[in-house]
Amino acid sequence: MKSSYLPGDVQILLKDITGLVEPLPASVREVKIQEGTHYCEMLPLEYEPSHNYMMAYENALQNYAKPTAIAVGVIAEKLYAKKRGNLVLVSLARAGIPIGVLIKRYLFNKYRVQVQHYAISIIRGRGIDKNAMDYILSIHGSETIQFVDGWIGKGAILKQLKEALVDYPDVSSDIAVVSDPANLTDLCGTHEDILIASSCLNATVTGLISRTFLRSDIIGASDFHGAAYYEKLKEQDLSLEFVQTIENEFVYDYSSEMTDIHDIVKxxxxxxxxxxxxxxxxxxxxxxxxxxxxxxxxxxxxxxxxxxxxxxxxxxxxxxxxxxxxxxxxxxxxxxxxxxxxxxxxxxxxxxx
Missing domain, CATH: 3.30.1330.30 (Ribosomal protein L30/S12)
Structure with missing residues (x-):
């Protein structure tokens, strides 16, 4: 589907449901979720940041671009050491997309390796988008696939991915993330709970696409999971600015070894x-x-x-x-x-x- 990223940055394997679902405010969605409606059957009304909050975002981007860039470089080096050019990035929409874009750019900038990058949906309690997985596997070998996300919180999506990939035994369930304070993977840039500025915003830092959506009246058996494109937020879009700011801080001359000391608590x-x-x-x-x-x-x-x-x-x-x-x-x-x-x-x- 359409996004505000550059055409070479990512191929987003989602069905465009723009205009088909009315976004709901958090107060309404939360009631429905706690009454049993799955979050993926609704779209959230996008938060409109205040002036003060946008100042906080800009401060976060300015002050934490370098640690984020270093962590992305650590991941990219690990992936290159592991798979060289035999690598296909599969970002988990939405938070994984800007990280996948950055890894792709790092590898091209340093090694001139042009890796393919897709974005697909995985939903807690509903699993991974099998149509998207089957599409990727019809083109690429299972050994090439590397999942990417922004960070690990308590590990729910990691657990969901392991369960989903029972149907794809030749595909690794390892997720490459910038930050893993949960200490659940070594395939991370850092175990420190760092501020990744993209976590501060929603669609306006992830290509103007919504959270992923799955409801049988709109998503058919042969469809990819869905998402809406927020054209009306075009003037507020910071997706490319975020990526370019982090890319400008890349460091290319360090080891892929972890440099931070982390707590052993899981x-x-x-x-x-x-x-x-x-x-x-x-x-x-x-x-x-x-x-x-x-x-x-x-x-x-x-x-x-x-x-x-x-x-x-x-x-x-x-x-x-x-x-x-x-x-x-x-x-x-x-x-x-x-x-x-x-x-x-x-x-x-x-x-x-």
């Missing part, structure tokens, strides 16, 4: 402690890490934001505080050790309201 054990301490019955309500906490504030109805005390004054949490203030969401120091996570968002259980 993300799922941190999530379990949060659930116990805060009385959360459904761990899907717990969204650890900067990227996930940001998405809770942008797309869901948050109960509270808990902060790792070591990072309470960290610059990379400024946009979190800004969003929380705008939405009147409480921020407090976490009662449990958050490990590598700097922050965690907790969704409000509406039946308790």
């Amino acid at each position: 993300g799922p054990s941190v999530v379990a402690k949060i659930a116990e301490e805060y009385g959360i019955e459904d761990i899907n309500f717990i969204k650890p890490g900067i990227g996930e906490a940001t998405r809770v504030l942008l797309r869901r109805i948050p109960w509270k934001i808990i902060i790792n005390e070591k990072y309470k004054d960290a610059d990379e949490l400024k946009h979190i505080y800004q969003l929380a203030a705008e939405k009147n969401v409480e921020c407090e120091i976490s009662k449990v050790d958050l490990g590598n996570y700097k922050v965690c968002g907790i969704i409000k259980k509406l039946s308790d309201v």
Whole structure:
């Protein structure tokens, strides 16, 4: 489908459902989700950033472009060492797309390797888009495929991918990510919970496409999963600016070895402690890490934001505080050790309201 990326950056294997589904505000979607409607059967109304929030985004992009660029380079070097030119990038829409674009550009800039890059949908509880997978496998060997995402929160999509690929035993379920504070993969740029500026916005930093959509009255048996294109946001689009800003900070002369020291605590054990301490019955309500906490504030109805005390004054949490203030969401120091996570968002259980 159409996007605002350059034609050579990515081929997006999604059905264009623009105009077929009315986007819903978070207050309506959250009620429906908690009553049993799957999130993929609705489209969220895109958050319109305030002036102050956009200033926080620009600050995040300026201050964290270099660490993001270094982490992308680490991933790209690992993939090149692993597969050389025999590589096909398959980004998980949406958050994985800008990262896939960056890896593709890094490999071309340094090694003059022109890798193919696709974007496909995977949906928690519904699985991967098999039509998109079959399309890619009709062109490329299974050993070439490398999945890409933005970050790992608590590992739900990683688990979903492993389950989905039972039907594709020759395809690796490894995901390359910029940041893995959950300590669930070595195929990452860093285990630090870094601020990836693309996590701060929605469609306007991911090619003007919506979250992916799957509902049988609109998506047929032979269709790709769907998404809408937000033409009306064209004037606010920052997708290429984000990619170009990070690309300008690439470093090409370092080893692919990890350079950061990370806690041995695994993300799922941190999530379990949060659930116990805060009385959360459904761990899907717990969204650890900067990227996930940001998405809770942008797309869901948050109960509270808990902060790792070591990072309470960290610059990379400024946009979190800004969003929380705008939405009147409480921020407090976490009662449990958050490990590598700097922050965690907790969704409000509406039946308790």
